[in-house]
Amino acid sequence: MSRAERLLDRMGEPLDPDDYDWSAAADSPVTADEVFQLTYAAQVEWATEGTFESLDITRDPTVSRFLRIWLEQERVHGELLDRFLNQTGVDVTLLHREPRHRRGARRGKRLNQLAHRVVGDDFFAVHMAWGAVNELTTLRFYQVIRQRTSNPLLSTILGDIIAQEALHYAFYRESAIERLDGNERAQRITRYALTHLWRPVGLGLRCRSDVDRLLGLLLAPKPDLVRQIDASIASMPGLASTRLIESELAAVTIRAAA
Numbered sequence: 001m002s003r004a005e006r007l008l009d010r011m012g013e014p015l016d017p018d019d020y021d022w023s024a025a026a027d028s029p030v031t032a033d034e035v036f037q038l039t040y041a042a043q044v045e046w047a048t049e050g051t052f053e054s055l056d057i058t059r060d061p062t063v064s065r066f067l068r069i070w071l072e073q074e075r076v077h078g079e080l081l082d083r084f085l086n087q088t089g090v091d092v093t094l095l096h097r098e099p100r101h102r103r104g105a106r107r108g109k110r111l112n113q114l115a116h117r118v119v120g121d122d123f124f125a126v127h128m129a130w131g132a133v134n135e136l137t138t139l140r141f142y143q144v145i146r147q148r149t150s151n152p153l154l155s156t157i158l159g160d161i162i163a164q165e166a167l168h169y170a171f172y173r174e175s176a177i178e179r180l181d182g183n184e185r186a187q188r189i190t191r192y193a194l195t196h197l198w199r200p201v202g203l204g205l206r207c208r209s210d211v212d213r214l215l216g217l218l219l220a221p222k223p224d225l226v227r228q229i230d231a232s233i234a235s236m237p238g239l240a241s242t243r244l245i246e247s248e249l250a251a252v253t254i255r256a257a258a
């Protein structure tokens with residue numbers, strides 16, 4: 001059994017919204033920045049429905065099983081954050097169900113199928129490495145929000161979500177390493193895709209200025225964390241000395257100055 005398959009057995013069940021005392025949500029105030037960050041996060045978590053649809057193109061039984069577990073867990077993350085915000089008087093619009101985003105998911109599936117036909121099974125090395133980057137950045141985002149919040153219920157919810165994001169990251173990372181290790185072609189394609197095509201999770205669903213605001217709030221003040229994220233990504237085979245997040249933040253700074 002591979003390390004990825006062993007991780008799959010540890011993935012556990014989706015979180016249960018009934019496990020939380022929702023009446024405690026309004027016990028301490030939630031800041032405007034938290035509302036912005038949690039609304040963004042809830043919308044992206046719910047939008048896993050569309051991401052799943054665009055990526056469910058593999059016949060690999062381990063990845064296929066993972067994607068189904070992943071979808072169910074991410075959906076509940078969206079539900080928990082949505083419900084938390086509702087309890088504090090904030091309504092979250094589910095952007096991914098709007099017609100243009102549904103069309104985008106279907107277009108994404110056709111693009112991924114085309115990319116698979118063009119590059120063959122090395123496409124899945126890109127998929128797994130890309131997923132690892134997204135899970136790691138999501139995990140770090142939640143950790144920063146959790147460190148800063150004074151709301152105990154939010155801290156509890158984020159702690160539980162973070163534990164699942166860490167397992168998602170571990171699965172994607174191990175699966176990527178299995179596909180990249182000793183495969184120079186997969187390494188070249190994955191490096192190209194991440195350095196030329198990768199964009200932060202949520203861009204497309206939310207506009208560029210919202211993505212820049214999120215990065216400015218959560219990662220720009222934390223250069224050590226950015227270096228640590230980049231080093232984790234760069235430690236996958238073929239990705240040495242890539243600096244995805246540092247480059248993204250540099251682009252944010254240039255746009256802000258323009």
Ligand SMILES: [Fe+2]
Binds near residue numbers: 045073077138
């Ligand atoms: Fe999540």
Ligand SMILES: [Fe+2]
Binds near residue numbers: 135138164168169
């Ligand atoms: Fe996740």
